[in-house]
Structure formats: structure tokens, C-alpha cells
Amino acid sequence: MGVVMEEKELVSNLKNVETKQKAFQHLVHLYKERIYWHVRRMVGTHEDADDVVQNVFIKIFKGIDNFNSQSKLYTWIYRIATNECLTFIEKSKRNQSSSIEERFDAIADVDAQPERILGQLMSALRQLPPKQRAVFNMKYFEEMPYRKMSEIMGTSEGALKASFHxxxxxxxxxxxxxIKIG
Amino acid sequence: MDELEKLRQEQQEKNDRNSQYGQSVPSSYFENLERRILNQVANLETEPIIEVKSKRKIYTLLRYGSAAAALLILFLGISKFHTESIETPEYALLNEMEQVDYLLKSEEFYAEDLLEIDGIDEVLSELEQQLNNK
Known part of the structure; x- marks a missing residue:
């Protein structure tokens, strides 16, 4: 689908049985990378991000009829992705012997210089509670305005600012x- | 090769892939991801959404019926999580309540979400049994 589709038209096509598949293909094409990186920064590893991203898009496909256009489509997608990450992190804590924090540490443990710097940041990120991690990702990596974050997280802008701080x-x-230890 | 060695190798492969996909993922991965998502979605339409009979009842209830019943199920679910999560009960309860809050407030609420909550199967079974006994 080469032509850029307006959001209104995209949503309308997603809700129409006859055009749904094609429109969904367009949606995946548009958002897969952004959603991947958002999820990746939340869950830590490529393997886990791969699983979570697939679940996110399946939920979008199943739930699109319930999207009522009160928010932007991307905000809605982001909200699903964020919630899916939070659920995944919580489930990981309960179910796995290798915790998500350990996996973040594994990522931090790399030699290449640029990777090492990012690794330090990832290691620091893993110290944060999941929701704070989500807020930091959106503000720092994606430079998202608080107003938009508020729509995604369902939290007041003031609380988000405090969380980011x-x-x-x-x-x-x-x-x-x-640094002191090193 | 013993089981432990196999597991170790699997973990090593995962770590290698993770290093390989450190902070830059090749575009071929995203093409592949897109293909996999579209394949899954194409298969979705032929799969039953809910397999178990009791789940279907609840699904119908939630879709077309009583919000109060849905809340009751959610409440039962929360109580169950609270008692099961002995290690960090407060956190677990808070998290589940946030999930429920999210589900109820969000515009994308649908029953599959509810059915994905851990422990909901037992809650549904208990509820169905109670309904059958009446």
C-alpha cells in the first residue's frame, strides 16, 4: 500500500470487514518499528520484545471495533502496547526463574563502547518500577509531550512529571x- | 548432550541474538515480523476465540449482558490474586487493580483481556459451579 492513508480513512477501513486485512497490513507497516522499540525498552530483550509486539498487534486487530476515535489511533495503540508490557513484566516476575532484571543486566554486560553506554542506561532502567520505566521511555527516548503520555497512561500530567523526575x-x-565502583 | 547443556546453549543463542540486535535491528527482521503478524491474524479468524464452554458464557455475559456480573467476577479475581501473591501481596493487588481499572476505563475493553488474567479460569469454574448449584 504505497499511498499514505489518512488516519480517519485507516480507522474506517480497519472497521470494515472487506477492507480490514489490507488496512491492518498498512497499520502494521506504519507502526511496527516504533512499537517494537517502545516495547523493547520496557521488557529489555529482543526475544521478549518480539513476543510482546506480536501480542500487541493481535490485540489491536481484535479490538479495533471498540476504538471510538476519542483519542488518536497512535495513542490508543501505544496504550495497548504499554499495558501489554506492564502485564508481561508482572507475569515474568511471577513465573520465571530468570527475572526480567537479570535479563536487563545481561544486556548491560556488553563490551562495545556505544553499546556499553546504552547498557549502563538499560541497567539503570531496570532499577525502576515498570510504570516509572514506561514514563521515562516515553519522555526520554521518544520525547513525548506529557499531555499525550497522560492519555496513554491514564495518569495526570503532574503525576507523570513527578514520576519522570x-x-x-x-x-x-x-x-x-x-562509576564509583568502576 | 544433557539437559543442562542444552539449556545453556539455548540461553547462549538468545544472548547472542540479543547482542546482535543490541540497539540496531536489521530491516529484514521488521519485514519478517510484519509477515508473521499478518500470518497470525489471517489464522485468527478461523480459530475459536474462546474454547471452554464456561468461558464462552462469561464472554457472552460480558459482551451483551451485565456489567455488574463482570464486576463481580473481577472482584472475585482480585481477592484470589491477593491471597495467592504471598510474597508481595500489596504490589500484586495494586497491579491487578490497575489492570482491572485499565480494562474498565479503556475504550478497548473486551472479554479476552479479562480471560488473560492469571487465575481467572478457577474463578470462572467456581462461579459456574455456584450458578449450576442454584
């Missing part, structure tokens, strides 16, 4: 501690 402080402290 706490996340930054914790990350800063974690990195400082690591």
Missing part, C-alpha cells in the same frame, strides 16, 4: 554509583 534521580544515582 524520580526516574531521572534514580538513574543518575545508579550511574554515579557504578
Amino acid at each position: 524520580h526516574a531521572k534521580s534514580k538513574i543518575k544515582q545508579h550511574i554515579l554509583d557504578n
Whole structure:
């Protein structure tokens, strides 16, 4: 589908049985990378991100009829992705011997210089509670305005600002501690 | 090769892939991901959404019926999580309540979400048994 489709038209096509498959193909094409990176920063590993992203898109496909266009389509998609990540993190905590924090540490343990710097950040991120991690990802990596984040997270802008502030402080402290140890 | 060695190798392969996909993922991966998602979705339409009879009842109830019943199920579900999550009960309860809150408030609420909550199967079975006994 080479032509850029307007959001209104895309949503309308997604809700029409005859055009749904084609429109969904377009949607996946548009959003897969952005959603992948959002999820990847939340869950830590490529393997887990791969699973979660597939679930996100299946939920979008199943739930599109319930999307009522009160928010932007992308905001709605982001909300599903964020919630799917939070659910995945919670399930991982309960079910797996290798916790998500350990896997974040494994990512941090790499040699290449640019990777190592990002690895430090990932290691710091793993210290954060999942929701704070989500807020930090959206603000820091994706430079998302608080208003939009508020729509996605269902939390007030003030609370998000506080959450981001706490996340930054914790990350800063974690990195400082690591430098001292190193 | 013993089981432990096999597991170790599998983990190593995962780590290798993770390093390989450190912070840059090749475009071929995304093409492949897109293909897999579209294949899954194509198969979805032929698969039953809910397999178990009791689940179907609840699904119908939620879709077309009583919001109060749905809330009751959710409440029972929350109580169950609370008692099962001995290690960090407060956190677990908070998390589940947030999930429920999310489900009820969000525009994409649908019954499959509810059915994915851990422990909901037992809650549904208990509920169905109670309904049958009346």
C-alpha cells in the first residue's frame, strides 16, 4: 500500500470487514518499528520484545471495533502496547526463574563502547518500577509531550512529571554509583 | 548432550541474538515480523476465540449482558490474586487493580483481556459451579 492513508480513512477501513486485512497490513507497516522499540525498552530483550509486539498487534486487530476515535489511533495503540508490557513484566516476575532484571543486566554486560553506554542506561532502567520505566521511555527516548503520555497512561500530567523526575534521580544515582565502583 | 547443556546453549543463542540486535535491528527482521503478524491474524479468524464452554458464557455475559456480573467476577479475581501473591501481596493487588481499572476505563475493553488474567479460569469454574448449584 504505497499511498499514505489518512488516519480517519485507516480507522474506517480497519472497521470494515472487506477492507480490514489490507488496512491492518498498512497499520502494521506504519507502526511496527516504533512499537517494537517502545516495547523493547520496557521488557529489555529482543526475544521478549518480539513476543510482546506480536501480542500487541493481535490485540489491536481484535479490538479495533471498540476504538471510538476519542483519542488518536497512535495513542490508543501505544496504550495497548504499554499495558501489554506492564502485564508481561508482572507475569515474568511471577513465573520465571530468570527475572526480567537479570535479563536487563545481561544486556548491560556488553563490551562495545556505544553499546556499553546504552547498557549502563538499560541497567539503570531496570532499577525502576515498570510504570516509572514506561514514563521515562516515553519522555526520554521518544520525547513525548506529557499531555499525550497522560492519555496513554491514564495518569495526570503532574503525576507523570513527578514520576519522570524520580526516574531521572534514580538513574543518575545508579550511574554515579557504578562509576564509583568502576 | 544433557539437559543442562542444552539449556545453556539455548540461553547462549538468545544472548547472542540479543547482542546482535543490541540497539540496531536489521530491516529484514521488521519485514519478517510484519509477515508473521499478518500470518497470525489471517489464522485468527478461523480459530475459536474462546474454547471452554464456561468461558464462552462469561464472554457472552460480558459482551451483551451485565456489567455488574463482570464486576463481580473481577472482584472475585482480585481477592484470589491477593491471597495467592504471598510474597508481595500489596504490589500484586495494586497491579491487578490497575489492570482491572485499565480494562474498565479503556475504550478497548473486551472479554479476552479479562480471560488473560492469571487465575481467572478457577474463578470462572467456581462461579459456574455456584450458578449450576442454584
